[in-house]
């Protein structure tokens with residue numbers, strides 16, 4: 333069978349009930365049988381970058397496993413945005429929900445309407461920080477530190493460490 337690919341989606345919302353839009357986007361992903369939600373980051377409140385004259389965002393990253401190809405996954409993302417009432421008016425303006433395809437395995441896609449890895453993710457802390465969490469299986473940096481400390485304790489308990 334075709335290998336399942338691990339893809340990372342960046343979610344953002346900065347108008348109306350922001351938390352609810354994030355929850356509804358994730359519920360829409362979970363409701364599909366061609367996408368499996370593998371991990372979720374924490375939700376971060378972030379100052380707008382790029383077009384700064386707009387409300388603060390809530391951002392997070394979700395890891396999904398899918399057999400869909402990048403373009404098919406993009407179509408799913410656009411469907412979910414539309415189903416949540418996303419109206420693409422101002423390109424950089426406020427939005428109820430925004431779902432960006434950040435990474436798709438180690439694929440590199442550069443087409444007019446699809447660039448993977450996402451071209452601006454490298455300079456966006458609101459992407460990179462939650463992406464790190466999602467990559468670590470949804471562990472928050474705090475819980476990563478805890479698990480490291482626990483492992484350190486068990487190592488120290490051993491002879492000759």
Ligand SMILES: Nc1nc2nc(S)n(CCO)c2c(=O)[nH]1
Pocket residue numbers: 343344345378379380381382383389391423424425430432458
């Ligand atoms: N903090 C923050 N700033 C942003 N600027 C744009 S455009 N966006 C939309 C991202 O595609 C964001 C965002 O999601 N978060």
